Amino acid sequence: MRTVDLLVIGGGSAGMAAAIQAKKEGINDILIVERDENLGGILNQCIHNGFGLTEFKEELSGPEYLARFVSQVEELKIPYMTSSMVIDMTREKIVTISSKKEGVFKIKAKAIVMATGCYERGAGAIQIPGDRCSGIITAGTAQKYLNIHGYLCGKRVVILGSGDIGLIMARRLTLEGAKVICVSEIMPYSNGLNRNIAQCLNDYNIPLYLSRSVSKVIGKDRLEKVILSAVDEKMQFIPGTEMEIECDTLILSVGLIPYISLLDYIDCPTSSTKGAKVNEHMETMIEGIFSAGNCLHVHDVVDFVTDEGRLAGHGAAEYLKGEFKRGEKIVVTPKDGISYVVPQEINKDNEEDVTFKFRVRKPVKDVNLIIESNGELVAKMFKPVLIPSEMVMVKLSKDKLANVDKEVSLRLEER
Amino acid sequence: MERFDVLIIGAGVTGAMIARNLAKYDVKVALLDKENDVGNLTSNANSAIIHSGYDPLPGTNKAKFNVLGNKMFDEICEDLDVNFYRVGSLTVALYDEQLPLLKELAERSKQNGVEVKLLSAEEVKKMEPNINPNVKGALFAPTAGIVDVFNFVVHAVENAVDNGVKLFLNEEVTSIVKEGEYYKVKTQKEEFYSKVVINAAGCYADKIASMVEPIDWKITPRKGEYFVLDHYKEGLVNHVIFPLPSEKGKGILVTMTTSGNYLVGPSSELTDEKDDYRTDPPTLKNVRAQASEMVPSIPFNQVIRVFAGNRPTCTRHDFVIEYSKKDKNFINVGGIESPGFVSSPAIGEYVVEQLVKPILSMKEKANYNPKVRKYHRLYNEMREDNYKFSNEHLNYSEIICNCEKVTLGEILDVLSRSNPPHSVKALKRRTRAGFGKCQGGFCQPRVVLILAKYYGVSPLEINYDGEFSPILLEKIKGGR
Ligand SMILES: Cc1cc2nc3c(=O)[nH]c(=O)nc-3n(C[C@H](O)[C@H](O)[C@H](O)COP(=O)(O)OP(=O)(O)OC[C@H]3O[C@@H](n4cnc5c(N)ncnc54)[C@H](O)[C@@H]3O)c2cc1C
Ligand SMILES: Cc1cc2nc3c(=O)[nH]c(=O)nc-3n(C[C@H](O)[C@H](O)[C@H](O)COP(=O)(O)OP(=O)(O)OC[C@H]3O[C@@H](n4cnc5c(N)ncnc54)[C@H](O)[C@@H]3O)c2cc1C
Numbered sequence: 001m002r003t004v005d006l007l008v009i010g011g012g013s014a015g016m017a018a019a020i021q022a023k024k025e026g027i028n029d030i031l032i033v034e035r036d037e038n039l040g041g042i043l044n045q046c047i048h049n050g051f052g053l054t055e056f057k058e059e060l061s062g063p064e065y066l067a068r069f070v071s072q073v074e075e076l077k078i079p080y081m082t083s084s085m086v087i088d089m090t091r092e093k094i095v096t097i098s099s100k101k102e103g104v105f106k107i108k109a110k111a112i113v114m115a116t117g118c119y120e121r122g123a124g125a126i127q128i129p130g131d132r133c134s135g136i137i138t139a140g141t142a143q144k145y146l147n148i149h150g151y152l153c154g155k156r157v158v159i160l161g162s163g164d165i166g167l168i169m170a171r172r173l174t175l176e177g178a179k180v181i182c183v184s185e186i187m188p189y190s191n192g193l194n195r196n197i198a199q200c201l202n203d204y205n206i207p208l209y210l211s212r213s214v215s216k217v218i219g220k221d222r223l224e225k226v227i228l229s230a231v232d233e234k235m236q237f238i239p240g241t242e243m244e245i246e247c248d249t250l251i252l253s254v255g256l257i258p259y260i261s262l263l264d265y266i267d268c269p270t271s272s273t274k275g276a277k278v279n280e281h282m283e284t285m286i287e288g289i290f291s292a293g294n295c296l297h298v299h300d301v302v303d304f305v306t307d308e309g310r311l312a313g314h315g316a317a318e319y320l321k322g323e324f325k326r327g328e329k330i331v332v333t334p335k336d337g338i339s340y341v342v343p344q345e346i347n348k349d350n351e352e353d354v355t356f357k358f359r360v361r362k363p364v365k366d367v368n369l370i371i372e373s374n375g376e377l378v379a380k381m382f383k384p385v386l387i388p389s390e391m392v393m394v395k396l397s398k399d400k401l402a403n404v405d406k407e408v409s410l411r412l413e414e415r
Numbered sequence: 416m417e418r419f420d421v422l423i424i425g426a427g428v429t430g431a432m433i434a435r436n437l438a439k440y441d442v443k444v445a446l447l448d449k450e451n452d453v454g455n456l457t458s459n460a461n462s463a464i465i466h467s468g469y470d471p472l473p474g475t476n477k478a479k480f481n482v483l484g485n486k487m488f489d490e491i492c493e494d495l496d497v498n499f500y501r502v503g504s505l506t507v508a509l510y511d512e513q514l515p516l517l518k519e520l521a522e523r524s525k526q527n528g529v530e531v532k533l534l535s536a537e538e539v540k541k542m543e544p545n546i547n548p549n550v551k552g553a554l555f556a557p558t559a560g561i562v563d564v565f566n567f568v569v570h571a572v573e574n575a576v577d578n579g580v581k582l583f584l585n586e587e588v589t590s591i592v593k594e595g596e597y598y599k600v601k602t603q604k605e606e607f608y609s610k611v612v613i614n615a616a617g618c619y620a621d622k623i624a625s626m627v628e629p630i631d632w633k634i635t636p637r638k639g640e641y642f643v644l645d646h647y648k649e650g651l652v653n654h655v656i657f658p659l660p661s662e663k664g665k666g667i668l669v670t671m672t673t674s675g676n677y678l679v680g681p682s683s684e685l686t687d688e689k690d691d692y693r694t695d696p697p698t699l700k701n702v703r704a705q706a707s708e709m710v711p712s713i714p715f716n717q718v719i720r721v722f723a724g725n726r727p728t729c730t731r732h733d734f735v736i737e738y739s740k741k742d743k744n745f746i747n748v749g750g751i752e753s754p755g756f757v758s759s760p761a762i763g764e765y766v767v768e769q770l771v772k773p774i775l776s777m778k779e780k781a782n783y784n785p786k787v788r789k790y791h792r793l794y795n796e797m798r799e800d801n802y803k804f805s806n807e808h809l810n811y812s813e814i815i816c817n818c819e820k821v822t823l824g825e826i827l828d829v830l831s832r833s834n835p836p837h838s839v840k841a842l843k844r845r846t847r848a849g850f851g852k853c854q855g856g857f858c859q860p861r862v863v864l865i866l867a868k869y870y871g872v873s874p875l876e877i878n879y880d881g882e883f884s885p886i887l888l889e890k891i892k893g894g895r
Contacts, residue, residue, distance in 0.1 A: 035817060085814045087794065098793065098820070100813040103806035119853040124643070124720030129695050132722070134879030134886055138856050145860055151874060151887040176891050216693075221884040248888065261818070261852070264648075 005029035006316050007095060007109035009086045009262065012041020013302050014293025015115035016069040017309025018316065022113075023076045025317035030078050031107070033097055035085035039073065040066035041117055042140070042294075043302065045147045048168055050195075054303035065302060089262045091286055111288045111316040114263060114276070115309060118294035120165075121255040128250075130216040135223030139165040139253040143172070152176055154249025158226050159183040160214050162190040162197070164300060164389075166253025171200035173251075180206050181245055184228050186213040186235060189363050191389050193300060215242065217250060226250055256298045263291070272340045273297035279345040280354045281315030281324070282308065290316050297342050297357070300391060304357075325349040330373075330404055337361055337412030339388070346401070346408070355395045358410060360386045368413045369394065373404040386412070419445045419581075420775060422600055422609035424588050424623055426450075427458040428564070429751050430615035431571040432763030438578035440767075440777035445607055446572065446580055447600075449587035451881050452841035453834065454568030457617045458756065459844070460692070460724025461639070462668060462678060463564045466754045467504060467556035469524040469531055470660050476734040478527050480758035480765070485558055487760040494785045495570040497563050498673035504559035504655035505539060507709060508551045516659050517554050524556070531556045545651055545712050559655055563673045564756060565844040573834040574787050578780070582834060583607075585882055588616075591626040593742065611775055613746045613766065618689045618727040620735075620749030628741045634750060636725035637664070639681025640694050640702060643720040644713070645852045646675045656709055664726070665753065667705040669713065674819075674847060679706045679713060681724065694721045719852050726752040736762060736770075743774050790828065794820035815865070816858040818851020823865070830869050837870075839863065840880040863887070 006022050008015045011034030019032050038044060043051070046062030053059060056068070073080060084099035093109045120138040128136065137153050143165065145151045155178050159166045162185040170180045183201060188211045190197055201208055215229035215237045230241035258275035260268075269285045271277040275296040276284040282292050292312035293305045318324045327349030334341045341358040356371075364386050371379040371394075378400055386392060421437055423430045426448035434446045450456065465488050471477035492499035508517050517533060524531040532555045539546055539553045576582050586602040593599075597608040616623045621634040651671070658666040663683040670678050682698045699721060707713055729735060729750025739745040748766055751758070771777070793805050793812065805811040810824030829836060829845045836842040839849065839862055848862055849855030855862070863886055867874040878884045 035814060083813065085817065085820075087814070087820050098805065098812045098814055098822070100809065103809055103812045104793070104802040105806075120856045122854040122856055124854050125718065127694065127696070127699065127718065127721045130693050132692050132880075134884035137886075141856050141859060145887060146891065149860060149864070149874070150891050152889040152891055153887055155888055220690075221881045259853075 001094070002105065002107040003109070004031045004107055005110045005320055006031075006113065007093075007107065007111070008032040008113045008115060009095075010034065010041065010115035010117060010293070010295070011039040011080055011082070012115060012117050012293060013043060013066065013069065013305045014309035014312070015041070015113065016073055017306040018113040018115060018290070018292055018313035019078050020069065020072050020076060021310040021313030022317045023078050025314060027317050027320055032073070032078065032080035033084050033086055034080060034082045037083055039070050039080060039082065045140075045144050047147050048172070051302050054301070055306055069306070086262060089265060091266045093288065111320050112290065113312050113316055114260070114284070114289065114291040114295055115293045115312075116259045116262065116295040118256040118298050119259045120252070121257060122252060126252070126254050128214055128217055131219050133217070133219035133221060133223050135219060135248055136217060136250045136252065139163070139169045139251050142251050143169055146172060146176065152178060154178055154247075154251070156181060156247040157249045157251055158228075158245055158247045159251045159253060161185060161252060161254035162192045162208060163253040163255065164192045164196050166251060167192045167196040167200040169251060169253070170206050171204060174204045174206070180204070181247055182207045182209055184209045184212045184214065186211065186231055189387070193389055213237070214250065223248055223250055256294065258295045258298065260295050271344050272334070273342065277344045278342065279347060280343045280350055280352070281318070282312035282343070283315050283319070288319055297340065300389065304391065304393070325351065328406075331407045332356070333407065333409045334358060335409045335411035337364065337367070338410050341410055350401065351398060353395050353397050354401060355393050356410060357391055357393050359388055359391055360412065361388065363387045364412060366415050368415060370411050370413050371396065371408060372411070373408045374406065378404060378408065418597065419443045419607065419609040421445070421611045421613060421771065422447065422598070422607055423613045423615055424600070425615035425617055425620075426453040426568070426572060426582065427456060427615065427617050428454060428568050428571070428756055428759040429617070429748055429762060430613070431568045431575065432759040433613055433615060433748070433766050434575040434580045435571045436763040436767040437771070438575045438580050439779055439783045441780050442775060442777050444575075444580040445583060445609065446575065447583045447586045447588065447602070447607070449585065451585055451838050451878065452836065452844070453572045453582070453584070454565065454844075455880075457724055457727060458564060458568050460722055461564060461753070461756060462670065462681060463562055463672060463756070464504070464655055464668070464670065465499070465560035465562050465757045467524075467531070467559040468527050468529045468754070469506070469520055469554065469556050470665060471527065471754065473523060473526040476736060477754060477758070480734065480761040481754040482527055482529060483761035484758040488560060488562065488757070491760055492562065492567070494787070495567065495574060496787055496790050497567045497570055499560055499562045500673060501558060501560040502654055502671070503555060503557045504657060505534070505543065506554040506556070506657040506659060507539065507546065508553065508659060509547055509549060509708065511551055513659055514551055517552055520554050520659075524554070529556065530558060543652060543654065543656065545710050546656070547709055547711055561655065561670060561673055562756070569834060569845055570787050573832055574785065576833040577787065578783055584837070588623060588626075591623070598745070611744045611746070611771060613748060615748045617751065618725050620727060620747065624739070624747050624749060627745050628739055632735055632750065633730045634727050636686050636689055636691070637728040637752070638684050638686045638691065638723050638725050640698050640723045641678055641680030641721065642699065642702065642715065642718045643722070644677040644679065644717040645719045647677060647714055647717050649675075651677055651713065652710060658705070658709060667702055669706050669710050674850070677713075679703070686725065689725065691725070692723045694723050719854060728752050734758070734762070736766065738770065746770050788832070792825060793822045815861050816846070816848035816851065818853050818857075819847040821846045821848040821858075826862070826865055827869075838878045838880050838884075839866070839886065842866065859886070
């Protein structure tokens, strides 16, 4: 059987960063496996600007951003295989690869970084009421048709969900001559970044309806109309609030979910992010298997994905070199007002600062973020505004961590 | 103008099995359907259970054909290369007052000639660890099974076509008149002439039958709504789990499918529209509540799709399988509601041997082949011998659908067959590309391009389902 020291599954931003980092730390026997024809992942289809502000202090398009990493992979001579998909995996890190050029084969890895990205929730997952017609499509798929293949999936479009991809598609479709009638969001607030609402909707006079969702889709062959209804606090449709809109397309931007089927095969524990549960090295609960990027938790800014990829690559390198310290475990839990925290576990003997990444449950103003351990305050920070669509990062220095025992939790407190 | 001996209206499972049985004989057969693919309506949206036959009232057509049909599935599925597993069914009583009903069902099974066993609560819990712990007992029917309904119909038609049957899709029958020895069957596009006409039009069978004479039966579709769950960990249920049946049907069941998904449903409400496949939240909520009563731990967060199917429920409460009153050369096979799928092989045989043979002289063909060309799948329970095939045919290691691990080789294979897919949905039905957790989010663009290339048309012409259901509407300037 073929063997490799570090196998990176997925050659998107997270996977490339992990491989580059591990190589820089002296790991030479690496293989990146990517199922698409090219490295780069989802960024290949994100032709808009807005990438790299933190990483390069420049505003790049998706393909420009990824090209910088592809060239590092090439320069560092890190082996990669494209049009090759990992289709199975065991806890012993024996991985089955199905490759266009090389057929199906197994390879045994000493360490693995899972960087398989995410997928979009679609019409089935949100159980849209009404007919089963064509013309209902997820935002990312519509983006791929348009930006990669050059086809418009609709001319009169309603967008459901105000996630970033939906917002970006509203602008992109408008520029290509489609009429975007409105964006409808079931929550009382948008799930997109504020800059996207300003630049993609407001600049083009596209209305955003909040607390409103699709109560029915109507169409025999192709979509003909949708009915939008207001919802109450329990997300139930309010009769009498129906708006009938004629359209040929409904674009769904209703959420991204970590794509971790491979980890499911090996019963790898997951967290409330729907990705794997990890420690501060981005190591899952299975030793030597690491995870980073959108398959760990869904990110809105690629620069942070790159960063997380490096963290996983660093962890894998230390693990392979046997420099990995495993002390007593400190469990990290999200409490009041916080939906998730990454990582979910810290090694007590950790010798580095730890960054907690988390999201809030709903938009809040003027709150204190409280970090506690066994009822004792570890840190307290004032936060003027926090919204669910923006991931928050807070660093806890290793000195502060020294005072922490067994458990640590994060919560919000109103002032 | 080509003239046929037998023309079948409807390429659902009933029409498909009639066609396949006719294909053994030296007669000219046409199989017509108004849809863009075979098996696109009721045969595409049901529970996919090969019922044992414990439930239909003794002496009915339903009882007779169900029991006969069930026994025929092993051989047919072998010949047609279709997944079929006899997993057995459990009809569970959750309350003490239901126990006498279980006994009654056991008695009915005996009369129908179906092997069953009454189980104690403890026995049920051992077989189904996730069942409601208050379960009082169950009726176990070991011969019940699950089948891949999509490929059952697709491969049956393919096999019929390989043996000489002519398939016509997108042909909606609008009128039928007898002209001398022949029936003239008109569609929205053209005219067909045939000596014998078989009406297997599912929910529309009453409409078709009324084209030749007044009838005393009527079909009112009864809609069933379902949840499909992703490939969840094995063992949520190990058998088909039914509640006790009522006059509305067999009730809401929980089962695994042949592809390792789970199916929860169906509801049962009458609908006036024959083509109403809408799903609605209150009905689904009710399905969820009832199913959860039997199996409390169903992970509804794993739902990847909801759908609805229409049972062709007939005022006679039984299958209508008979000559028309006026003329033996017109045969009605209508009201084929559940257990219609399991009954189909027996119905197909009966219609051909008992109804067609007496009115048409037919000889067996010497070169009839009951088997379809072998289908190869990369991802068939991860068997090593599949890898060997993939390594010899590299198309079979190029993955197109990530979730279901469908390869380019499989897609090109189904395209090259005699009953090929013309739409994204038809391709999905055959290969499972787009059937997984992302529901085509990743693979649909690839599938559209493969279809366009294969048929030599623009991607704008590729439909999701019917002839007027395009996915893409315009090519942008500067687009490739
Ligand atoms: C539409 C969209 C717009 C965005 N806009 C912005 C923006 O404006 N600014 C910004 O900063 N960020 C933006 N982001 C966020 C950021 O770009 C992404 O979160 C980031 O690129 C994700 O990187 P990743 O490596 O985790 O995942 P991906 O880029 O999705 O990479 C995962 C890779 O793994 C491969 N893979 C998966 N499974 C397997 C397997 N089994 N075998 C082999 N390979 C596999 C996939 O093919 C893919 O290439 C956007 C994201 C999206 C989706
Ligand atoms: C919710 C539900 C659950 C079920 N569960 C089971 C089960 O578990 N086990 C089981 O054995 N059975 C089950 N059944 C029953 C089974 O699905 C049906 O009995 C069977 O599929 C009927 O097949 P058919 O070919 O008669 O009808 P259909 O599959 O509906 O085929 C009829 C065909 O006729 C065509 N047609 C109609 N009008 C015209 C026209 N004018 N011109 C040309 N073509 C026309 C249609 O397009 C259609 O393709 C279930 C049914 C439902 C709805």
